[in-house]
Amino acid sequence: MKVAFYTLGCKVNQYETQAIAEGFKKAGYEIVDFDKQADIYVINTCTVTNISDRKSRQAIKRAKKISPDSIVVVMGCYPQVYPQEVQKIDGVDIVVGTRNREKILEYVTEYLRKKKKIVDVNNEYKRDIFEELKVSGFSERTRAFIKIEEGCEQFCSYCIIPYARGSVVSRSLDSILEEVERLASNGYKEFVITGINISAYGKDLDYKITLLDVVEEISKIEKVKRIRLSSLEPIVMKEDFIRRLVNIEKLCHHLHLSLQSGSDKILRLMNRHYTTEEYRKIVNTVRNYWEDVGFTTDIIVGFPGESDEDFDITVKFVQEIGFSRIHVFRFSPKKGTKAYDMPDQVSSQEKDKRSEILKSIAKQLSLNFHKRFEGKILDVLVEESSSIEGYIEGYSGNYIRTLVPKKDSIKLNEIYKVKVTQVFDEYVIGKIII
Known part of the structure; x- marks a missing residue:
C-alpha cells in the first residue's frame, strides 16, 4: 500500500513526520509524494495561526480529491487544540493529537479492518514521559534535526502552543546521543537541536542537566562537524550560560533569539519575561565573543495595544x-x-502596513549583515541545487544562504571554504577555495 505525508509548521513537526514515515516504511508501505495517488494520507498539522488551521483543512481536501477512497490521518497540534472541529471535517478517518503518534500505524491497521473512525486526543496538560520517535535519516534534507524536549510552560498571551504540546518533558541524554551517533554514522554533519522550548530542557528531570550539557556532549562525537540551535528564549541567556555557550567549538555562530516586540509595554502585555535592555545586553555580550555571529528573530506586528x-x-x-x-x-x-x-485590537489594514514596513527594514538589515562578509571566507555546508540557475547552495555557520557555481566536483553534504564575491539581501554568492 502507498502512504503520503504532508507536514505544516516547525522543525519539530518535520522530525516527527520523518519518524512516523520510517515506521510505515519498515512495515512495508511505499512512501509517495503527497500530490500522488495513495491509500493513506498522513497530515501533520500546525495551529500557531488561523492560517495554519486553514492550510491543514486544505491539505485534507486535497488528499480526498486525489484519492477519494483513501484513509486520511490528521495528527498534531490542530486536532490537539480543536479535536471536535477536526472530527467534523469531511473525509477525516483517524484523529491523533500530540500524544501516541507511535500508534498511528496501528490505528491505520485497525481502520482497514473495522472501517470505523478513530480518535485519540488526550487533553491533559501535564505530561510525564518523553515520547520517543527515533529517526535514522531525513528525506531531501542535509541537516539532521534532533528533538530533545516536548512542551512549553511560558504561556505567552498570544500563543496556543502550551495547550497543544503540554508541559515540558525532556528526552534522556543517552537517547539523544544514541540518535546523534546513528545519524552521524549515516553521513550527517550538521545537527539542529530542536524542541518546543529547548531553553527549558532538563527542568523536569530528577538529575541536574541543561541544554548546554546536551550540546557539550554532542560536540564530543567526532563525526559531528556542526551543531545549530533552534529558537532560544532570552530568559535563559544568563552570563554563565553565555560563557559556556561560546566555548563550544562546534556550535554555529548563529542564534535565533526570540524577541516578538521592541516595546517593553508590549512585551509585558505578551507575557514575555525580559526587557529590551536585558535583550540588548545579551546581544552585546555574545558579540564580544563572536564577532561574526548572526542574530535572527521573530517579530509580531499589530499586537493588541500596539500604538x-x-x-x-x-x-x-x-x-x-x-x-x-x-x-x-x-x-x-x-x-x-x-x-x-x-x-485595543489593531486593524487589519494597520497590521499590513506595519508588516510591510518591517519587512523592508529586515531586507536592508540582511543586506547590511551580508556586506560585512564581502571578500571574506565562510564555512558553508553545501545542501542542494539552487532555484537560481547554474548554482548550488547551502548555509554558512552564521546562517548566511550562500550560492556557488555548480560543478561536478562539488559534493552535497560537504563543508567548503567559500570566498564571498557578491552580496544581496537574500543570499551571497561566492567561490569555493578549499
Whole structure:
C-alpha cells in the first residue's frame, strides 16, 4: 500500500513526520509524494495561526480529491487544540493529537479492518514521559534535526502552543546521543537541536542537566562537524550560560533569539519575561565573543495595544540590534489565548502596513549583515541545487544562504571554504577555495 505525508509548521513537526514515515516504511508501505495517488494520507498539522488551521483543512481536501477512497490521518497540534472541529471535517478517518503518534500505524491497521473512525486526543496538560520517535535519516534534507524536549510552560498571551504540546518533558541524554551517533554514522554533519522550548530542557528531570550539557556532549562525537540551535528564549541567556555557550567549538555562530516586540509595554502585555535592555545586553555580550555571529528573530506586528509609538520603538530597536534575518508576523487572534479578547485590537489594514514596513527594514538589515562578509571566507555546508540557475547552495555557520557555481566536483553534504564575491539581501554568492 502507498502512504503520503504532508507536514505544516516547525522543525519539530518535520522530525516527527520523518519518524512516523520510517515506521510505515519498515512495515512495508511505499512512501509517495503527497500530490500522488495513495491509500493513506498522513497530515501533520500546525495551529500557531488561523492560517495554519486553514492550510491543514486544505491539505485534507486535497488528499480526498486525489484519492477519494483513501484513509486520511490528521495528527498534531490542530486536532490537539480543536479535536471536535477536526472530527467534523469531511473525509477525516483517524484523529491523533500530540500524544501516541507511535500508534498511528496501528490505528491505520485497525481502520482497514473495522472501517470505523478513530480518535485519540488526550487533553491533559501535564505530561510525564518523553515520547520517543527515533529517526535514522531525513528525506531531501542535509541537516539532521534532533528533538530533545516536548512542551512549553511560558504561556505567552498570544500563543496556543502550551495547550497543544503540554508541559515540558525532556528526552534522556543517552537517547539523544544514541540518535546523534546513528545519524552521524549515516553521513550527517550538521545537527539542529530542536524542541518546543529547548531553553527549558532538563527542568523536569530528577538529575541536574541543561541544554548546554546536551550540546557539550554532542560536540564530543567526532563525526559531528556542526551543531545549530533552534529558537532560544532570552530568559535563559544568563552570563554563565553565555560563557559556556561560546566555548563550544562546534556550535554555529548563529542564534535565533526570540524577541516578538521592541516595546517593553508590549512585551509585558505578551507575557514575555525580559526587557529590551536585558535583550540588548545579551546581544552585546555574545558579540564580544563572536564577532561574526548572526542574530535572527521573530517579530509580531499589530499586537493588541500596539500604538504607532510602540511600533516606532520596535523599528528603532531592531535597527539598533542589526538582525541578520527577521521573521515578521501579523498578529493573529487565536481563540483560547489571553490576547484573543484583549482590548485595543489593531486593524487589519494597520497590521499590513506595519508588516510591510518591517519587512523592508529586515531586507536592508540582511543586506547590511551580508556586506560585512564581502571578500571574506565562510564555512558553508553545501545542501542542494539552487532555484537560481547554474548554482548550488547551502548555509554558512552564521546562517548566511550562500550560492556557488555548480560543478561536478562539488559534493552535497560537504563543508567548503567559500570566498564571498557578491552580496544581496537574500543570499551571497561566492567561490569555493578549499
